[in-house]
Amino acid sequence: MGETKSPASFRFAGFTLDLSRAALLDGSGGEIALRPKSFDVLRHMVANSGRLVTREELLAAVWPGLFVADDSVTGCIAEIRRALQDDGRLLRTLPKRGYLLEAKVIQEQAAPEQAKASEEIPPLGRQAPGEAPAHPLPPVDRPSLVVLPFANLSGDPEQEYFADGMTEELTTALSRVRWFFVIARNSAFTYKGRPVDVRQIGRELGVGYALEGTVRKAGGRVRITVQLIETETGHHVWAERFEDTLEDIFALQDRVAEAVAGAVEPSLQAAEIGRSATKPTENLDAYDLYLRGLSRAYRMMREDSDAALSLFCQAIALDPNFALAKANSVAYRVVRKTQGWSGPDEWEEGAAWARELLGLDQDDPSVLRLAALAIAHLGHDYAAGVRAAERALRRNSGSAQVLLSCAWVYVYACQPEVAIPLFERAMRLSPHDPEIAFMLSGIAMAYLVAGDFEAALHWADRSVQRAPNWASGHRILVGALVLSGREAEAQEAAATMQSITSQERSLEDVIPPLRDKEIRVRYIAALRSAGVPG
Template sequence: MVAILAADVAGYSRLMGSDEEGTLSHLKALRRTHVDPAITAHRGRIVKTTGDGMLVEFASAVDATRCAVKAQREMAERNADVPQGSRIEFRMGIHVGDIIIDDNDIFGDGVNIAARLEGIAEPGGVCISDDAYRQIRGKVDITFDDMGSQSLKNIAEPMRAWRSRIDTNSSTVESVRPTTETAPPLGLPDKPSIAVLPFQNMSGDPEQDYFADGMVEDIITALSQVKWFFVIARNSSFIYKGRPVNVKQVARDLGVRYVLEGSVRKAGGRVRITGQLIQAETGRHIWADRFDGELADVFNLQDQVTSSVVGAIEPSLREAEIARARCKPTERLDAYEWYLRALPHFYTLNRESLDKAIVLLGQAIAIDPHFALAKALAARCYAWRNPQGWATVPEEEKAIAVRLGREALQDGDHDPSVLWMVGFVMWQLRVDPEGALELYDRSLSLNANCAQALALRGWALATAGRLDEAVPALLQALRLSPFDPEAFFTMSALGCAYLMARRFDEAFKWTSRALRQRPTFAPALRFHAVCLVKLG
């Protein structure tokens, strides 16, 4: 009975293909300075090595885990200044079990399981079996996250596994999640429900966060176009950005059955997307895959990810055509990157951030004059600024917003996001309220799970006096995005709807909630004041 550590180099074939001599020299140096000394210090024995990996025997799981953590932490520190495409990163798996010793080699299920656990570990990470976890719990300075039951290749029974990525900045990795304990648990929808968490930016460059975020937004949009899915909106799933999360808790917070997480690694002209779909209740990995390609093919890679996720949730869908938009938002990826850079500024929703978003979107439109999505978002920025009193020349900016919106429709009337954004412009600026409703309806016919389109449609219906239709649409928008930073807009619309129905207590509840989230939102203030008067 021993602890077995299996390790190999992630992406070894690619590294050898690009620089065989340099890779071998670098790997030998890392073994000599970091890996082998860690093994010796923790009383391990190297049983055998392969071209890119090794099998190591330890007397205890604690020694094996401490060795893995020390080696991975030192490797991460050394890699900090190495270009992403040239880094050597180990994946490590650890298991405790019986082995058979024969001529200084070791065999048996214990060895096979360690090797399979190494195969599902992340580059730079450690994956351990439940047997090993019980041995090390409370004895090592790192936290492992529960992966649930895993089906390992050529292993008869599924096994529970635990994983951790090494944090080079501290000795421990704490489990952190948003504070949502006070919120009541959300009921599960009666159809497949999914939340897509922010993908990790593995490029080693914080400036590339926008690329990973944009990738997730596109995947959420594509998934949402499958009408039989319930998809949590972007703004709610992104509250987990940059935080280690417990998948089961995320699913409870958002009221979903499935969680998709992954990473994006961008280096030079290539991109790698990895993703894994988890059944939250059991922690079981339903699907995991990776996609490599040129940046020019990034949208095709996103289509592959989306197709695989749909097929994993409902096997029968593999035979069906996936109902989602196939068109690329722009043929010029450089223009698209400017659009992605503008998104976080827009979501901040203050005067300075909208100014920055407009400048960045102008860069995208200058590169690709037919980039409908960029024009629609720019028009939305102007339409948001105008009623807030932030417009420098209100009438001129109103005209710019309308022009950009109409141009966006000429090039993108098949894009559900373009449709609802332009609808917002036409309704917010009171250019064509009836036409705005038609645009919302067209958008929802293409993407039934779009929280923004539902919220805007609900507000337009409320102001048109169609309250029986408005309230269900607004409540559904909140359900699709329960932690949305823009929820104050939807809550204000519910206040408006109940106010017009003369249900002042209900209206007061929603305007109060809206103002707790955004105390300066003028429409909510007006409705709230009326409620106070009507309630005495």
């Protein structure tokens, strides 16, 4: 029997899905913009045309081993429909069942010269003198990655400098994020121009992740694509595309480097969570316990919340000097307090640990941002929180998570004019962040403190839609409705909140500890007038 060949492209409904170029083409051959994950969803749907595909199947196929929000699939489906100009009849949604692509699909094989070229790629392990190390390096004790030389797709050899410069900028930017290890530029460039599999690179450099990219310049514009790959399995963890004018090449490099640095951090963290979850509990060390705690923390359910805090504390018991685990433990107590799931003993311990962390000679922005959040919220020490937030921002203002925590500190300190730009920047850097609900409710609260109730309504509604179990978003929505004179809608929103969330503490306990007591009193009164208990 002959070997089955994988298709190079699919033709359906007047479109072509070109797998070799990872592009969706219209009838004239023009490329239709589509984000990488949306492309992967469409590819799976086309390959399974005429068959019901469940949401769970799409999650397993496109985000293997990762915990992602349910609306990730919904967002990709919506983008695909826009690209196909489909009104829902081509790519159908079957409520509570999944999705169905109703189209005749024609598979096309690669041209002979393409097949021959792929056969000429040298086998893994073949090296020339002066190239990458011949023997695999041992893995480091923290998440690690290499930024591979970006490919120049401009067709102009003179533009190689731009692609190389982008690689250097990203290597420098990512190396500032202290919680993971980045291979130096010189080692990465030994792979320039070589068709080497990322799994081989992972073995040779001892890294868990590879960041690949391409640069295309034409007509005064540049398009840059980046993708993060887990080297052990070859799975894609994160990808994004940037496009802009070329008015200032170096300024554009800086912007993309900052955006990628901010987006890669939570993506790496999510991938590490997925990897640790597959390990047997009895063999986990402190770092694995910490990651397992993170994986439970994002689920916003009481049972998971209790488990997350327990896992953080177990990690700290194994290594009392594990500052990042202790910082996550104290900051997560803020979440639990906001949800009404904890009491004074837990808050006091969290505030004490936050003071301990801030008393250390500690310059890790990830620790600083969490300790700042906890000392302001649990300890009501706004000045200490702001000082720690300023230190964290000086160390890494390109991290969406640093921006998020520091923005909340400024909300507590009643400085919405500082908080709002930080929230906006965090959402630009990481629009699919696992903590997106905290960003949305945070900017809503900042606008409420500022007295802009319409803006608060807009962002609170988005928070509720993205994370219906996050009580803070519901409360801000109710409060903003009351304060804008929409009492009937506020009562409906309050009833909805009570049907979804549970609150075991009084409003005095769960409402953010705002420095301006008058704003806080007015907010609590608004909630009570709408029927929120407590």
